Amino acid sequence: MELVAGGLYSVAWDDEIRVVKVLAVDEHVVHLKIYRNQFDNRPADVDSLMLKWDIDLNNLSAIGIGHLPVALDGFLEDKPVFIKTDVVTPEELDTVTRWRHGDP
Numbered sequence: 001m002e003l004v005a006g007g008l009y010s011v012a013w014d015d016e017i018r019v020v021k022v023l024a025v026d027e028h029v030v031h032l033k034i035y036r037n038q039f040d041n042r043p044a045d046v047d048s049l050m051l052k053w054d055i056d057l058n059n060l061s062a063i064g065i066g067h068l069p070v071a072l073d074g075f076l077e078d079k080p081v082f083i084k085t086d087v088v089t090p091e092e093l094d095t096v097t098r099w100r101h102g103d104p
Contacts, residue, residue: 001076003030006088008051009080010042017042019051020080023067023088024096030072031096036064048086067095 003009007022017039023031035051036059053064 001080003072003075003080004082004085006085008046008048008083008086010039010083011075011078011080012042013078019043019046019083021086021088021092023092025072026100028072029069030075031099032065032068032070032075033092034065034068036062038062042081043083046083067092067099069099 003022003025005022005024009020009022011018011020019035019037019039021033021035023033025031033053035053036056037046037051053066055063
């Protein structure tokens, strides 16, 4: 499976369905933005404006993460399902660039 930069994918982690955005793909690493929205079933479509990646202090079990580098093979084992392509913003790419250069 070839991942698409900007692709929104559904993943099943434990007992919840989440949506992630692929920010970039390196040789062995995929850079993800993880949204805190949870779904009962894999969505066929999502409104990217409705996806939240911040922390909801009223529900700490559902947190989002703005940038998380993950082993590519491990992510593919989760069997992500492509939903659609979204724009990767310059700010999102900046987090990837900083990580690649070892900046916090």
